[in-house]
Amino acid sequence: MANLCELCFRDALELAYQPESSTRGLTVHVCQHCGLVQSLPRIDRATRAPAAVSGGADWGNVRYGKGFRTQAAIAALKRHANLESALKVLDVGSNRGSFARTFLDLAPNAELTAVEPDERVAAYSAGLERTRLIESRIEDAVLGNEAYDVVHSCHTAEHLGDPLMVFADHWRVLKPGGILLVDVPNIALLDSDDILEEWFIDKHLYHFSARTLMRMVAAAGFETICPPDATDRENLLLVARKSGVAHRAVEGDQREVDEAERLIATYVSTRARNLMALTAAAAEISSYAPRKVAMWGAGRLFDSLVTHGGFQPAGLSLLIDKHLKAHMTTRHGAPLAGPEALRDTSPDVLVVMSRGFSSEIVSEAKTLAPHAEIILYGDLLKRARKAQAA
Ligand SMILES: [Zn+2]
Known part of the structure; x- marks a missing residue:
């Protein structure tokens, strides 16, 4: 059976790139209809390998980058939620609890549900005050309808087999008007002149641009109220509000397709030149x-x-x-x-x-x-x- 695009559901995925030293045999595809870049096959339940740090696609078992995103997430949240109120927050992929700790310190009346599948890092959040820790994948977590004011999802969506379904579930668990805070790597980084490492790593199945990320949260029923900062080429941090309508991505976007293909071609030649140097x-x-x-x-x-x-x-x-x-x-x-x-x-x-x-x-x-x-x-x-x- 053909793999359909995760965003527009078309049978339009075209091979664009084969990453260096992928241990999972992943290949990178561009949807010729909407421009979303995605890796195939969508194997997201791989067995865990020992810690590896390489410049190739097999990198990714040492996760220490997420903590650096905490301040940006908190700053965005402060603009859209009252931290003094009794906020109920779902922290998706809570990792070592960097966001959870910082947030709970600033929000004295808030309660947090932290979801983290990796028990080695979930242990860091065990025993946190006002926190319920769920050690599972977000797809398997049992959460009530309209239970949360805020869902925070930091560097998680790009790892999921079916991110649209998970965003739709965030919609379900949010109260009406609730806030979704999403942070994912930005494919715009491929334009960097000094890129050296393999960007399409084995752990990432989706490679968002500001446009494809906004369309995906819209398809799940959200309205973007603060789009990603256009000057940040590394991360896409977006704030959206639960709205009543899901805008399925049926329209094609040729500009997005062209831009995705241009970015990948630029990346391939820049990286080859840099590696030779x-x-x-x-x-x-x-x-x-x-x-x-x-x-x-x-x-x-x-x-x-x-x-x-x-x-x-x-x-x-x-x-x-x-x-x-x-x-x-x-x-x-x-x-x-x-x-x-x-x-x-x-x-x-x-x-x-x-x-x-x-x-x-x-x-x-x-x-x-x-x-x-x-x-x-x-x-x-x-x-x-x-x-x-x-
Ligand atoms: Zn598509």
């Missing part, structure tokens, strides 16, 4: 010797530098990663350290292998290693691409 980037880092070199960031960019650029981590005096350190002790043979190790090592050069958090890292590094010359990944890549073009 990594050999020159690795050579530049090696040329810093005999100065003492430390690197901050051992995640996906670092993995790409090693696997595609042939970088040898053994030459580093120090490899730092605040978040990964909680999950593993070494990366590609090099021991992982916390930022505080910078004080003892006092490197001459610090290479920052991060895109989203480089400014935070730089300001922390300046106090811990004031004498180190700081090299940013983005600049390193620019020089490497220039060297390669010459």
Whole structure:
């Protein structure tokens, strides 16, 4: 049987891309009618693999990014709900409870239901005050009709086999006029000049744009009251209100189809060019010797530098990663350290292998290693691409 588009239900999915090192054999398709980008097959009940951090599609078992979205969600919620009132909130994919804790602190009369299928991370929310923890997938959670004022769904919809059905269920459990807060990765990131890691990872089945996300929540019966911030290329954070009408996505959208195909083609060529430049980037880092070199960031960019650029981590005096350190002790043979190790090592050069958090890292590094010359990944890549073009 053909896979129908999740948004417009047409038999119009066309293969657009095959991700690097997918362990599930996923392929990426663009709906030729509405433009929603989706991965097939829709296997969303995979067995859990041990923690892996790679630049390829098999990445994704170490989840530490969601906590960084808490402040944005709270700020959006403050604009649309009264935090002093006795709010009933459903937190979908509550993860380690970052949103739950922050929200409960700010909303003294609120009650929260946290749904999290992964018992390893759900444990972080056990025993939270005014919280009912449901350890299950959202599709399996038993929730009453019109029971909630707010549904918060952060980086969950892109993982689901049937997100439209789940949004429709959020509609059912919300009181009339209730608020839906959705946050998902933004496919607009594919336009980035410095993209290096495989964006279409195995854990993501849907790849939304602002347009396709808004159409999907509309199809579930919501009215968008605050569209995603057009300047944020990494995330789509949307606020919608439960309304009486579901707008099924029957209209085609050729512009959206063209844009999705353009984004994927741009991504493929930019990423190939950047991966090829990594050999020159690795050579530049090696040329810093005999100065003492430390690197901050051992995640996906670092993995790409090693696997595609042939970088040898053994030459580093120090490899730092605040978040990964909680999950593993070494990366590609090099021991992982916390930022505080910078004080003892006092490197001459610090290479920052991060895109989203480089400014935070730089300001922390300046106090811990004031004498180190700081090299940013983005600049390193620019020089490497220039060297390669010459
Ligand atoms: Zn479609």
